[in-house]
Amino acid sequence: MGSHGIVLFAHGARDARWAEPFERLATRLRELRGADAGPVSLAFLELMTPDLPSAVADQVSAGACVVTVVPVFFGQGGHIRRDLPLILDQCRAANPSVEIRCSVAVGEDADVIEAIAGYCLRQASS
Template sequence: MTTDLKPETAVILFAHGSRDPLWRLPIDAVALEMTRQWPHLSVACAFLELTAPDLPTTVEHLMMQGKTHLRIVPMFLGVGRHAREDLPKLVDDLVQAYPQMQFELLPSIGEHPAMTQLMAQIAAHAPAAHRPDKA
């Protein structure tokens, strides 16, 4: 399986963050799955608050690896204030701080039609092992 992303591109999975250290495990799992499917793709996670690393730290780390194009994927199901206001402001600040870099901010993952279809399939066809009424 291949991806159309060039070697100078990295993907940043951006999520809210939490005080609970287990909260980040699904985001880390997505990053690991991406790395499994596309071993040459550079993938990193970044968080808005309460969890490290933050977006500027992740950007600096990827820049030190020679990346010049950063695709930021908001891992939000709903499009609230963080996705509409906070993240675009953070990216604007990064564009100003690093004019040599190319930043690509994708829509929130929850807005993608494939995500809507997948969530509907999961809800309608949950395996018995995952149902709360099964011990």
């Protein structure tokens, strides 16, 4: 039986430093899941590598039978509503034996909003 991979999907930028928080997030997620839970990787829409099809292919090659794509976007803008479904279709067509899931953008989650609100309050009171 294969593993369950997670791909954190972000926009991408020309400046390599832009990806540093996403790399820290991926590292923390790996720590929380443990080594045997399945791969965690990053993928980018543009300007950085790997792209989503490459990241999914790498996870499938590593034995993932389920891959969950987590858009690390604050909202459901055009990239999430328009571009991501097309890319997911490409990934599913290229990997028909793998279940490829996709969550809503992280910024749409109530717990994420609560965490950001708490951060803002701490900043205002320091």
